[in-house]
Amino acid sequence: MDTPRFGFVVLHYLVDDATTQCVASIREHCAGGDYHIVVVDNDSANGSYERLQAQYANADDVTLLHNDANEGFACGNNMGYHYCKEQLHCDYIVTINNDAMLDRNDFMTLCIEDYARTHCGVIGPDIISLKDGCHQNPSYGIIHTQEEMRRQLRRFRRILLLLRLHLYSPLVHLKQRLSGHAWTSNPYTHATAEADTNRPYMLHGACLIFTPAFVQHYDEAFDPRTFLYFEEHILWARCQIAGLTMHYDPRIVVHHVEDASTDSMSTDTRRKMIFTLGNYVRSLKVLETYVH
DSSP: OOOOOOEEEEEOOOOOOHHHHHHHHHHHHTTTEEEEEEEEEEOOOSSSSHHHHHHHTTTTSSSEESSSSOOOHHHHHHHHHHHOOOOOOSSEEEEETTTEEEEEETTTHHHHHHHHHHSSSSEEEEEEEEETTOBBOOOOOOOSSSHHHHHHHHHHHHHHHHHTTOOHHHHHHHHHHSSSSOOOTTOOOOOOOOTTTTTTOBTTTTTTEEEEHHHOOOSSOOOOHHHHHHHSHHHHHHHHHOOOOOEEEOOOOOOEEEEEETTTOOOHHHHHHHHHHHHHHHHHHHHHHTTT
């Protein structure tokens, strides 16, 4: 039997130091294996793409692709996924954020073992945040009912309106004073929980391993209608439609710096929240087409 080939899609935007660390971690922990790294630049305009071109000009294991516009998470990753599938004929395709790093020398071996045992569509590693040490996989807050969809849309639209009217922060401070304790000003914090693989769960988008079953079924890793956010919910729904399962493997470890590219875009908290929540609403409208 031939050795399966792995393709790693690293989505790059602005922060080339993070991208080079990610590439270095793949090279270190997949040394000797059949793999190829595809770095997709989402139209960085700060010279980082040109620096990456110079750095990997003579690399046999790295291909650089460039988007003429910033197409976001889904379409950017889909570009690399398609290249891995159609040009490189990869059996497994791994999408990994440029601010994430592998931490196991047997990464590929464990993925192959998982697929042989479960025939799952997508594998998710133990993703450990370097910000707070939290384990980001798996997640149980799957939005899969119309009622929950409408509730989330109402919530985010209400907060967006308050932000645009410059009323959100004053209301947060007023709540803090009235309640006598700190109240989070982050309206999109996701709750974490201990892993319980007996419950339905989805997998964090910082690192996703698409197995041969998924690659054979889908020509795109993600629904291309989103720009950022809620891709995990939509991916869960797409797997359900295709009869594919998701598998969480805590033996596979990935460290996640978190939001290196989005943090680099703006230091204005209000503007960043409007950007984030606006994309939340747009992505929820896409997710709505899957929820019945």
